[in-house]
Amino acid sequence: xxxxxxxxxxxxSAASITGGSKxxxxxxxxxxxxxxxxxxxxxxxxxxxxxxxxxxxxxxxSPSEPVYVYFGHSGxxxxxxxxxxxxxxxxxxxxxxxxxxxxxxGLLYYSISSSWAExxxxxxxxxxxxxxxLPLDLTPxxxxxxxxxxxxxxxxxxxxxxxxxxxxxCATRVRDIYDEATGGAFGEWARSQDTGKSFREWAMxxxxxxxxxxxxxxxxxGPEIDEDLTLYDACFLPEVLEDAISGFEGxxxxxxxxxxxxxxxxxxxxxxxxxxxxxxxFAIPPMLTLSKRRWLRRTGDTITAAIELxxxxxxxxxxxxxxxTNHDVTYWNINPLIISPMMLVSxxxxxxxxxxxxxxxxxxxxxxxxxxxxxAALAFQIITPFHQGNAPYYxxxxxxxxxxxxxxxxxxxxxx
Numbered sequence: 001x002x003x004x005x006x007x008x009x010x011x012x013s014a015a016s017i018t019g020g021s022k023x024x025x026x027x028x029x030x031x032x033x034x035x036x037x038x039x040x041x042x043x044x045x046x047x048x049x050x051x052x053x054x055x056x057x058x059x060x061x062s063p064s065e066p067v068y069v070y071f072g073h074s075g076x077x078x079x080x081x082x083x084x085x086x087x088x089x090x091x092x093x094x095x096x097x098x099x100x101x102x103x104x105x106g107l108l109y110y111s112i113s114s115s116w117a118e119x120x121x122x123x124x125x126x127x128x129x130x131x132x133x134l135p136l137d138l139t140p141x142x143x144x145x146x147x148x149x150x151x152x153x154x155x156x157x158x159x160x161x162x163x164x165x166x167x168x169x170c171a172t173r174v175r176d177i178y179d180e181a182t183g184g185a186f187g188e189w190a191r192s193q194d195t196g197k198s199f200r201e202w203a204m205x206x207x208x209x210x211x212x213x214x215x216x217x218x219x220x221x222g223p224e225i226d227e228d229l230t231l232y233d234a235c236f237l238p239e240v241l242e243d244a245i246s247g248f249e250g251x252x253x254x255x256x257x258x259x260x261x262x263x264x265x266x267x268x269x270x271x272x273x274x275x276x277x278x279x280x281x282f283a284i285p286p287m288l289t290l291s292k293r294r295w296l297r298r299t300g301d302t303i304t305a306a307i308e309l310x311x312x313x314x315x316x317x318x319x320x321x322x323x324x325t326n327h328d329v330t331y332w333n334i335n336p337l338i339i340s341p342m343m344l345v346s347x348x349x350x351x352x353x354x355x356x357x358x359x360x361x362x363x364x365x366x367x368x369x370x371x372x373x374x375x376a377a378l379a380f381q382i383i384t385p386f387h388q389g390n391a392p393y394y395x396x397x398x399x400x401x402x403x404x405x406x407x408x409x410x411x412x413x414x415x416x
Contacts, residue, residue, distance in 0.1 A: 021105040021326050028112075028158040030173055034180045039145040051140035054147070055079040058174060059087060059121065060242045060253070062130040063206060063265060067213050071206050072238040073124070074171040077117045077133060078147060085117035088150045091170035093163070106326030108163040110170075112153050125257045132253040134242055142181040149177065165329065166199045166225065166236045175235045178245060186248050190232035199225035200389050202234050205269040214271055215278065215392070220318050222333030223388040239265070275392030279399030282307055286400075286407035298354050300407070305350040307400075312343030334386075337377035338393045342370055346404070364408035371401045 043051065057077040063070050079085035092113040093099065102109060124131050138146065152158060163169055179187040195202070200221065207214045235241040242253060285307065288300025319341065321330040349363040374397055380386065 021107055023107065023162060023326070024109065024160070026157065026160065027109075028153060028161045030153070030161065030176055033152070033158075034149065034176060037145050037149050037180065039142045039181055039183065040139075041141055041145065043141055043144060047144065048140045050081070051143045051147075053081040054140075054143050055085075056136045056138060056143055056146060057133040058136060058178070058242060058245055058253075059117075060132045060134070060238050061121075061124040062239070062259060062262065064124075064127050064129050064262070065209070067207075067210065070209065070213075071203070072129075074174045074238040074241055075120075076146070076150065076174055076177065078150065079117070086114055087117040087120040088154075089113050089115070089120070089170065090161075090173040104325065106321070106328070109160055110163040111159040111161065112150075112173075113159075114150075114154055121256060128259050128261055129257075130259045130262070131256040132242065133256055134246055134249075134253040135251065136178060136181070136245070137249050137251070138181050142183075146177060146181055166203075166233075169236055171238045171241045172236050175232070175241055179232075186245070187232055189248055190235065190244055191230045193231040195229050195231055195234050197234070198227055198229060198389065199233075199236070201268075202229065202237060202240070204271065205266045206237070208266060208269045211274060211278075215275075216314060218271060218389075219314060219335050219339070219393060220321065220327075220333075221329045222322075222331055222335070223386065224329050224331060226387055226389045271392040272395065275396045276399070278392075279396035282396060282400040283403035286403045289407045290410060301350045301354050304404075304407075305347040308343040308347035308350065311339050312341050312345075312347060315339050315343060316341045334377050334380065334388060335390055335393055337373045338390065338397050340370060340373060342366060342373075346370070360408045364405060367401055367404040367408055370397075371405070374398065374401065 055078075057079070059075040059077045061073040061075075063072045073089075073091055075087050075089045075091075077085050077087045090112050091110065093108070093110045099109075121131050161168065161173075175186075179185075200218065203225075204214070204218075207217060231240075231244055235244050246253060285300045285303035288303075289297045291297055291300070315336050318330060318333060319336055321327045322333055322336075346363060346366055349366065353360050353363060374394065378394060381388065
């Protein structure tokens with residue numbers, strides 16, 4: 001049985017497929033649509049005067065809570081000379097209409113919305129988020145095309161798109177529009193600059209407000225997000241997009257509002273050191289079973305069971321996401337070998353062994369199997385070109401398994 005579990009875990013970790021859910025046919029793919037738009041269509045002199053007086057801005061709002069706004073927000077503000085400024089926003093979604101089921105299957109349907117710019121920005125200001133406006137230096141022809149494109153994107157049949165955390169979000173949509181509006185000059189410049197950081201490394205500081213989500217989300221994501229990025233790809237983050245366009249144009253943003261209480265996003269952040277602390281926290285409950293006091297032993301087993309129940313569910317969810325959903329960032333993930341669904345068995349054994357020394361042998365053996373799977377995964381990463389940024393899980397799991405083995409071997413030794 002154990003052999004079958006190990007083989008199944010190996011196969012599931014290596015055989016990620018591209019999901020089984022059908023994508024809606026009525027989605028708006030902006031890259032394809034942008035190619036249809038002519039950003040250099042000649043204008044009459046009157047049109048040049050008009051569009052030359054239109055101001056177009058990149059609007060950036062700093063990160064906030066909950067987790068789906070940890071990365072901040074981007075939008076386009078268009079301020080015509082004969083009307084009020086309008087903000088276009090590609091970050092709109094609804095929790096109704098099957099959102100949770102779609103999300104579970106990796107189908108995040110977002111849409112574009114528009115609002116008067118001032119009330120729209122006031123929503124961010126009311127949440128104490130820094131709001132900036134960066135003027136976009138575009139030709140009258142490009143401004144005209146941007147306005148046409150945004151208006152066409154707002155049509156009911158064009159509003160919805162398939163959101164992707166890193167490759168198609170509120171910031172990348174604005175990035176691609178701006179790139180087309182500059183005739184590809186921005187993209188050529190930004191792609192020529194290597195950042196030396198991956199999606200994971202760029203995203204980590206933004207998830208740092210929550211250690212729980214940082215540990216969970218990094219576990220669920222596989223090697224797809226561990227390749228080094230160019231600056232163009234790193235513009236999936238609104239603040240990076242703002243800095244990139246500012247550097248490309250050589251001009252500064254106007255600060256509409258500066259936060260009074262929110263801390264800035266740290267420049268760098270590592271989960272590795274914190275994973276050692278997590279592992280030590282995981283290790284304390286199993287060590288309690290070495291106590292002579294009965295209540296401490298039982299408390300240790302109960303808490304350990306709860307921890308391993310969470311870890312086992314986390315691993316089972318990952319295998320589900322890898323094999324039957326469209327969450328492509330989970331594919332080819334070897335973390336189920338490091339922290340596996342066998343944790344559910346370990347959690348059960350902790351509960352049934354309460355007060356029974358003789359039932360600890362099974363717990364010891366399964367811990368050895370889990371440790372062997374961890375070592376196999378580590379050896380695989382060392383001897384092959386495969387790369388995944390999962391050192392925190394090796395560290396925290398190794399500490400847990402070591403204390404599990406000791407507690408399973410010697411716990412409840414005072415019982416006769």
